[in-house]
C-alpha cells in the first residue's frame with residue numbers, strides 16, 4: 001500500500017497505523033477478556049490480555065507451529081456454547097456421544113447413502129444427505145437411528161408452540177367428522193382438478209337454522225356457502241375416485257416439499273399459504289369438544305416426545321370465542337383458561353398416580369400483531385386479569401402473526417408501558433416473550449424494542465446475529481431465544497438448516513432453546529427440530545443437545561420450586577436415556593467398529 005493511502009486512512013498523519021486500529025484492538029481485547037471470564041480457570045490464558053501479540057506468527061519449524069495451532073484451537077473450543085457440558089461430561093455421556101456420532105455415520109451410509117439420488121437441473125444427480133431441506137428428508141429422517149435417539153431424549157421444557165397447530169392434522173379432522181353441526185366452506189366450487197389444488201377450505205360449527213347451505217361440488221356454489229362436513233366426506237368419494245378424502249384434507253393442511261422449496265417461492269408466499277392453513281385450523285379447534293380433547297392429546301403427545309413442561313401459545317381474541325358444541329353459545333377467554341386448567345390438572349393427577357411426572361403447563365397470552373392499539377390494550381388488560389386470577393398459569397404476553405406484515409412492536413409502546421405500570425402496581429410480574437427477529441434483517445427494530453421493553457425471552461430471534469450490539473445487551477440481560485429451525489426454513493429464512501443463524505448465535509454464547517412452533521403444518525415434532533439442530537453442523541453433539549435442554553428449564557417461567565422439581569425429574573430421565581442408548585445402540589455400534597477394524 002502506498003504511503004499516501006496509509007496517511008489518508010490514518011487518523012494520525014504520519015502514522016503507519018490504519019485508521020481506528022488501536023481502538024479496534026482495545027475493543028477486541030475487551031470482548032475476548034469478557035468471554036474469557038466465563039472460561040474454566042485452568043484454560044484461561046493471561047496472554048489473552050493483548051490479542052494482537054498473544055499469538056506469534058513467525059515460526060521456525062512445523063512442530064512449534066502445530067503446538068501453537070493446537071493451543072489456539074483448544075482456546076476457541078473452550079469458548080463454545082457446549083463447552084461446559086462437554087468438559088463436565090460423565091463417562092456415560094462420553095460413551096453415549098461416541099455412539100451418537102457413530103449412528104450419524106451409519107445413517108449417512110445406510111439411509112441417505114442407499115436412497116436413490118434425485119434428478120435435478122439437466123439430469124444432474126443429487127445424492128441424499130442429512131441436513132438437506134427438511135421436507136425433502138422427512139420420510140428418510142423417520143428411518144434413522146439418530147431420530148430414534150432424538151425421540152427418546154428427555155427434552156425438558158417446550159417454550160414455543162402455537163396451541164392450534166401442534167398435533168398431526170388427522171386429530172382435529174377426525175374429531176370434526178363426528179360433529180353434526182360441522183360445516184365446510186371453500187373459496188371456489190370444486191369443479192376442476194385446478195380448483196381442488198388451489199381452493200382454500202375453512203370449517204365452522206354453525207347452530208341449527210343459521211347456515212346458508214350450498215354444494216361445494218356444484219358449478220353454482222358461491223360465497224362460502226356451508227356444506228355439512230359429513231355430506232362432503234360422502235360426496236368426495238364420487239368426485240375423486242383417484243384419492244381418499246382423508247389424504248386430500250391432511251395434505252391441504254401441511255406444507256409440501258415443492259410448495260416450500262420451489263425456486264419461485266418467497267418468504268411472503270410461504271406466509272400466505274401458512275395463513276390459509278391457520279384459517280383452516282381455526283374452525284376445527286374452536287369448539288369445546290375439540291379444545292378439550294386437543295389439550296388432553298397434546299399433553300399425551302408431550303409425554304411421548306420427552307417433554308416434561310410446556311408454555312403454550314393460544315391465540316386469544318376478544319372477538320373470537322370458543323363455541324359450545326351445538327354452535328349456539330360461546331365460551332369466553334376465561335372459559336378457555338378454565339378448560340386448559342381442568343384438563344392439565346387431571347392429567348397431572350393421572351401421571352402422578354402412575355408414578356410418572358409432568359411438570360406442568362403455562363399459557364403465554366397471545367394476540368395478533370395486526371390488531372389496533374385499542375384491541376391490544378384490551379388484550380393486555382385481560383392478560384393482567386388472568387394473571388391475578390390464575391397466577392400460576394400465565395407465563396407471559398406476546399403478539400403473533402407475520403412480522404413483516406403486521407405492526408412492529410414500536411407501534412404499541414404506550415400500551416406496553418402502561419401495562420408494565422399496572423403490573424408493577426398490582427405487584428405481579430408478566431414478562432414479555434415477544435416474537436421478533438423472525439425476519440432476515442429486522443428492518444423495524446423489533447429486537448431493539450424487545451430489549452428496551454425488558455423481554456425475558458425472544459420468539460425466534462433469527463435476525464439477532466446481524467445486530468451484535470443488541471445481541472451483547474441481550475446476553476448481558478440473560479435474554480434467551482426460542483429457536484424454531486424447521487419453521488424458519490419452511491417460512492423462507494434459510495434454505496437448509498446448516499444456514500440457520502442459530503449456529504452463529506450459539507457461537508456467540510447466546511442462550512437458546514429448541515422449539516417446534518407449528519408442527520401440524522410442518523410435518524414435524526420437537527424431536528424433528530432437535531434432529532435438525534444436530535445434523536445441521538458436523539460438530540454438534542450430545543453436549544450441545546444437553547445445553548439447549550438445560551437452558552429450556554433455566555429460562556422457562558416456572559417458579560423456583562417448580563423448576564427444581566422439573567430439573568430433578570429431568571436428571572433422572574437423562575440418566576435413564578443414557579442407559580438406554582448404551583444398551584440399545586452400544587452393541588450395534590461397537591460390533592460394527594470391530595467389524596470395520
Ligand SMILES: O=c1[nH]cnc2c1ncn2[C@@H]1O[C@H](CO)[C@@H](O)[C@H]1O
Nearest residue numbers: 162164165278315400401402435518
Ligand atoms: O412463527 C410464527 N410467527 C408469528 N406468528 C405465528 C407463528 N406461528 C404461528 N403464528 C400465529 O399464531 C396463530 C396460531 O397458529 C396464527 O394466527 C399465526 O399467525
